[in-house]
Amino acid sequence: MAQAVLNLPPSSLNPDQLKENHQALQKEQRSEARTMFRLTLPALLIVGLLMVAPIGWLLSMSFVGQDGSIGLENYILFFSEAVYREMFVNTFVIAFVVTAICLILGYPVAYLMAILPSPWSGFLMLLVLMPFWTSNLVRTFSWLIILQRNGLVNQLLVWIGAIERPIALVHNMTGTIIGMVHIMVPFLILPLYASMKAIDLNLMRAAANLGSTPAHAFRRVYLPLTMPGLVAGTIMVFVMCLGFYITPALLGGGRIKMIAQRIEESLALYPTWGPAAALAVLLLAMTAICLGVSLLLVRRLTAEMRG
Amino acid sequence: MESHVSHRERLWLYIFVGLVIFYLIAPTFIVVPVSFSSTTSLSFPPPGWSTRWYESFFGQEKWIGSTWVSLRVAFGTMVLATVTGIAASYALHVSKLRMGNLIRSTLISPLAVPSILIAIGIFFVYARIGGMLNTIHGMILGHSVVAMPFVILTMSAGLQSYDMTQEMVARSLGANRFKAFMTVTLPQLKFSVATSMLLSFLVSFDELIISLMISSGPVSTLSRVTFATLRDDVDPTLAAVSTLMLIVTCIPPLALHIVTNRAKKKGA
């Protein structure tokens, strides 16, 4: 039987031509890559020139003293001036307290969102996301109205007889914390929900089957499994609290100063930008450390879970 | 999936979550009735009803002027962030740039950096070069920094679930990359684009800290004026401003939601 096979002569492109061809193709490849890179350039320039570069500049500026000399003068201010000590204490205390309260309030919400069937779960998610659409300014203002001397909360407390005279709920740390928790809770709920959603509920059923009470199963099985999301969410909220400006400025009554406010004030207070830059670097360092810790912890926790 | 724990046993959970949700959502709405109050105190319930605060808002240059500034800046940010963000997202998605991950991380990083830091960074840059402080275009650029991550994230997600063979087919039929993108890809990414535009508009409109640092006087945004008024001289016009802001920020997502659902019904 005749075979319809075409026996081809070997390639008629000689090695030199092949080499030239290869180089031409590589050149085209590089040209295309360059075009693609250029497409990212406008966005990259905006973020790079207006955020990344200035941060580097901040770093160098922080080491320049008021008379122009290089040194740690601006950083020493942190220890020498009493205002700074108070500011550090305020910032950390508020951040811790707010984060803790967010955790207590947010964990059950995330839990319910994760175990409810749709459409309820979706509905709950919508409610949790709603605050994101409203400006922080508006929300903070609402708290001002509600927490003022003759505001709703005081009226209610007096009416039910819990207190005799209205108490100061705003223009102090209390008001600041209430306002910040209000803004931060959804930020904790979302990552927590994400990690909870991934948990197989059969594990809880298996625990019950083996004789565990719901509370016990929760503590020993569910809680540990939610750790990655919990750690990520908690640290993220903490970090955001550190850098907060609006709420402490408005609900703190001028008495509560956190880092962000101090940075802004330093610009007007000192003749050079050095002190403000030093504070900025400090805030940046704290943010970076927290995020780094969060990343490592989450990675280690997820690795452990995978066994 | 049904849980083996009954609803009754979980009642405390439902009540607790209900309270938390109430705490999250309800307080914001207090600005609405207070905006119709007849007195200058921010008391609730208001002793009488009146629209004087709305008249005050529309009657004062500082409010109307700053609203107009905010709208222009927000619109400009929407255009700039969306266009540059779409170009960058597309390039990152389509090519295997060696620094692709680094570029993407950089573009998304403003989310992780505290706003105050971004704000003074921009302030320092603008203070050094002339013609940027206290200008509309200066603010548009500044706001685009914080809006960029939203555009990149939204567009990247949209591109992930988009079938790139559509664009390949268009190119095989004779369209160059740009034409294929404009006539085939972009129309199919309508919702991602709309969401990006909406998010960047809202991010800019709500933005306070950057505006605080780089604008003042006649070029102040609404947020800045609101903040200054809140801090210095509380005035129920603020309640009217807040109510109006609530409406502005609630309508677009609602509209988008309705349009998306109607399109889903038609397309399915």
Next chain:
Amino acid sequence: MTLPSTTALPVQVQSLSKHFGEVRAVDDISFDIRPGEFLTLLGPSGSGKTTLLMMIAGFSRPTNGSIRIAGQEIVHLPPHKRNIGMVFQNYALFPHMTVGENIAYPLRLRKVGKAEIEDRVRNVLDLVQLGGYADRRISQLSGGQRQRIALARAIVFEPRILLMDEPLSALDKQLRETMQIEIRRLHDRLGMTTISVTHDQREALTMSDRIAVFSKGRLAQIASPTGLYEQPESRFIAEFIGESSFLPLRATPNGLAYGDQLIQFDEAPQHTSGNMLLMLRPERLRLATGDTSGEGANYFRGRVQTVVFQGESLLFEVMLDGGHKVFVRVANRSDSARLVPEEGQRVTLCLDRADARIVRAED
């Protein structure tokens, strides 16, 4: 009805390679495609066939090599300048356009006049037997219809050649077999050079003038369906196209032998180097009756292991005395029912001299 005018053009692939670092997805491939030919690129996944198609289309840049259509080098051209029609596996019809707008798309890009566009769209829709569908939305079409619209769109602008990437894999079996014949018929009417990629050997055998079989980035063999089936060059091809059993052969002074038995060939095979195997197609083996000695044919003795009823045929497994297993396929006809052996029965299998073929053991 006027057909899109097409000319049959030859395609020449030379020294084409695509390397991804150390991996050679396509390794120095050269072959020619005759004008108007329907060539199928066949191979398992990862064999490089799709990468090759993508390089011809322009979506993948070769590491080296040349691709020429009618003598014109296209390897440095971007896809939109190559004037090549392409049908993708998932059809990639534009969902935001109607059927008519989809088909008109390439014509609008070429600035064809409105009246002419309408004409050509109508013609090509009639050609794929979907006349009148111009105003339908893509979501209203069935899988088979989408396939035909994708085809219509790919040929309406009279491309120089047509490429198809697993065009039938998304269809169910029934539709696939119908479309195989449809596409072949369309190809014959248009006379366009067509290159199709598939991993389905039956599809390749049905539709192609020639098949190029790929393995691990290299071209294993290129031949007509009959040629590949009857004269595969290696075990890989013999197994990929159709079924086969193999018996190891050793070279002796008198010829090739299986054990002590000298194999009888019609034409003495050349190129017997390395490990050679005797290829036994299951349908070419017969149960021998009568005189089973002599040199008119090849006889193998063994014992039946299993008999499997497969509807149109029966397959039985025989363990030869030489220690190797072979498969025999017998058509399920009433007169052959008498010949079907039982499990455990001793049989003698017969392979005609004309059906004796050898293949290389390695690729």
